[in-house]
Amino acid sequence: MSSPLVLQRDLFPFKAVAGYLNGASRAPQLKAVAAAAQHALHWRTENAGMPIPEFFGPVQEARESFARLIGAKEAERVALIPATSYGVSTVAKNLPVGKGDNIIVVEDQFPSNYYAWSVLCADAGAELRTVKRPAPGSTGSWSEHLLDAIDENTAAVAVANVHWADGSLFDLKALRARTNDVDAWLVLDATQSIGAMPFDVEDVQPDALIAGGYKWLMGPYGCGYAWYGPRMDNGQPIEENWINRAGSEDFRNLVNYQDEYRPLASRYCVGQQSNFLMLPMQIAGLAQVNAWGGDRIQAYCANLWSVITDQLQELGVGVPADRAHHLVGLSLPAGMNRDRLVAEFNRRGLHVSYRGDAVRVSPNVYNTEEEMMQLLMAIAKARG
Known part of the structure; x- marks a missing residue:
């Protein structure tokens, strides 16, 4: 059985992955990929x-x-x-x-x-x-x-x-x-x-x-x-x-x-x-x-979500029960000010996507539990 993944942030430029919860849009560039291109x-x-x-x-x-x-x-x-x-x-x-x-x-x-x-x-x-x-x-x-x-x-x-x-x-x-x-x-x-x-x-x-x-x-x-x-x-x-x-x-x-x-x-x-x-x-x-292996990536991302899922649901945020862990569409409670939420994300340096009525959050092995907590706090602040 392979060992669990630990944080892989050092494989990427720090600026590219800090607060980046948007891997479903485009991956940050690995240092190894950049080196291959330069060579x-x-x-x-x-x-x-x-x-x-x-x-x-x-x-x-x-x-x-x-x-x-x-x-x-x-x-x-x-x-x-x-x-x-x-x-x-x-x-x-x-x-x-x-x-x-x-x-x-x-x-x-x-x-x-x-x-x-x-x-x-x-x-x-x-x-x-x-x-x-x-x-x-x-x-x-x-x-x-x-x-x-x-x-x-x-x-x-x-x-x-x-x-x-x-x-x-x-x-x-x-x-x-x-x-x-x-x-x-x-x-x-x-x-x-x-x-x-x-x-x-x-x-x-x-x-x-x-x-x-x-x-x-x-x-x-x-x-x-x-x-x-x-x-x-x-x-x-x-x-x-x-x-x-x-x-x-x-x-x-x-x-x-x-x-x-x-x-x-x-x-x-x-x-x-x-x-x-x-x-x-x-x-x-x-x-x-x-x-990395897909099973280990899923396990890593599942652990990130375990830190905040209960609190999100207490805030009235819908979290799909049958979902992948690397890409999750959060359904916001009625009446939440979307502009205020975007401002809170920006203030914390968090990058997500908006797809229809959902906030799409897509973490990967370069993300941290602290960033997920910042996501939670941004939503709580916007909810008021």
Whole structure:
């Protein structure tokens, strides 16, 4: 059994993480990630060309590191992508859907996992079915309502593992079982979960798992990862580039055009995937997240919340019962002055996000119990 995590603040610049309870928006930059970028930039300054193996080796290293993080047996099922929307659009291009079918999403889903399905349904004459968040006091969980919405005409369920606005968790195993019953695809946006909580892709077996890399995966802005299951093995990429074709390692024969792609998800990797500056940063971020481990990150964040949860509820603040610990949407009591609350947060140097009616608090292993207490005191002060 691995030892519990202790405060990891020394791995980041102090100014970047002090009071930073907003990791769901963008990760602070690890010192190791910055060092990787500086080393790569220095190398590029001193070298005009790039050795051919460097187009492929670092890409494979990043794929293997992400595969290890999600428990994937085959790194070749991982594609390097520039954004969640790119990975979702790739699935949408390959999903069989026709008139009378439906694709299911949930209320207030992040736009990158919504627009592609909206356009696809409009083009195909299908229904985009949105499952609303259960009203307070209603029966059944959000996951149960989602399961009830699936029928024999469902082509796909496209949801997040953790809802980006409030941290709501969905029962992925139950969703997989139900989608299997009706031969529907399960597409997961894991941007707000992978890197902060454990996940086993071999256990859940989605058809696609997609994650932006600049949040919990500690990478730079403009990177992401997609794992594609067997249904995507012979699909069509959304772009055609030289490096994803068979034999692309042999630069002398690139003009001998190939119909065959590289194996499995390689066909879906973005062009210019061999980014000399971003890839070293991605690899450094993934290495650190793998070293921490999602289970230990969740345990660390759960301990932070244990310090203040009871007091928050005494103040009338709603704290979801079934939630992730790294991303929690707090429901404020009626009548609380939002402007006053923002001022209290600012005065204490606390950084959070506001999503709809919720205050989204997303701590990580660089945060302290004292910062959580400052959060509590800010809310108490604003409540009056």
